[in-house]
Amino acid sequence: VTTRILIVEDNALLAASLVMGFSEDGLLAEAVASGALALARLASSSIDLAIVDLGLPDIDGMQVVVRTRAAGIGCPILVLTARDGVAARVAALDAGADDYVLKPVAFDELLARVRALSRRAQAPRWPPLAHGKIVVGDDLSITAGDQRAVLSPKQHALLAYLVRREGEVARRAEILLEVFGYRFDPGTNVLDVHVSHLRRRLAGFPLVITTVRGLGFRLEVT
Numbered sequence: 001v002t003t004r005i006l007i008v009e010d011n012a013l014l015a016a017s018l019v020m021g022f023s024e025d026g027l028l029a030e031a032v033a034s035g036a037l038a039l040a041r042l043a044s045s046s047i048d049l050a051i052v053d054l055g056l057p058d059i060d061g062m063q064v065v066v067r068t069r070a071a072g073i074g075c076p077i078l079v080l081t082a083r084d085g086v087a088a089r090v091a092a093l094d095a096g097a098d099d100y101v102l103k104p105v106a107f108d109e110l111l112a113r114v115r116a117l118s119r120r121a122q123a124p125r126w127p128p129l130a131h132g133k134i135v136v137g138d139d140l141s142i143t144a145g146d147q148r149a150v151l152s153p154k155q156h157a158l159l160a161y162l163v164r165r166e167g168e169v170a171r172r173a174e175i176l177l178e179v180f181g182y183r184f185d186p187g188t189n190v191l192d193v194h195v196s197h198l199r200r201r202l203a204g205f206p207l208v209i210t211t212v213r214g215l216g217f218r219l220e221v222t
C-alpha cells in the first residue's frame with residue numbers, strides 16, 4: 001500500500017521539493033497552498049498522512065489541525081514550522097498533531113519521521129483495553145465511569161501503551177520505538193510534551209502518570 005501524503009505549504013519551492021523528495025522514495029505526495037484547500041482535501045479521506053505548515057495565507061495551520069480532528073479525521077499529522085519554542089510545540093500537540101518538526105529540516109529526517117508515523121498508523125487495531133475503571137477504546141476514546149475524553153491518535157497510542165504496562169516502568173526508548181516508531185532518539189522532548197499533555201487532558205481520571213527520572217514513565221490506575 002502506498003502512503004499518500006498531503007503537504008500543506010504555501011512556500012511553492014519548498015512544497016515542490018518535498019513532493020519530489022517523497023516521490024523519489026516511492027511515496028505519493030501532493031501539495032496544497034492554503035488551509036481551505038487542505039481541509040477540502042483531507043475531507044476526501046484518501047490522504048494517509050498530512051504535513052502542515054503553520055504560517056498559511058488564509059487560516060493558521062493550527063486551525064487546519066483542530067478542524068481536521070473536529071471532523072473526526074484521524075490520519076497522522078506532522079506539523080512542519082519555523083515557530084520554535086515549547087509553547088508552540090505544546091499547542092500543536094494539544095490541537096491534535098502527532099509530531100512537530102522545525103524548519104529547516106534535513107529531508108532524510110523528515111522522511112524518517114513520516115515513515116515512523118505511517119508505520120504506527122498502519123498497526124493493527126485492537127479490542128478495547130480495560131484496566132480497573134478505565135476503558136481505552138480503539139476509537140481514540142478513554143472512559144472511566146461517566147467521564148470520557150477523545151485523544152489525538154498519538155496520545156491515544158501512548159496512553160494505550162502505558163495502560164498495558166500499568167504499574168511498570170515503561171522505558172523511554174521502548175515508548176519511542178513502540179508508540180512513535182522511532183528506531184532512533186529524535187533528540188527532542190516530544191515524548192515529555194505528549195506525557196504532560198496526557199496528564200492535563202486526563203486530570204480527574206482515576207490514573208496517575210509518574211516520571212521515573214532517567215528511565216521513563218509509569219502509569220498507575222488509582
Ligand code: CA
Nearest residue numbers: 010053055056
Ligand atoms: Ca508558510
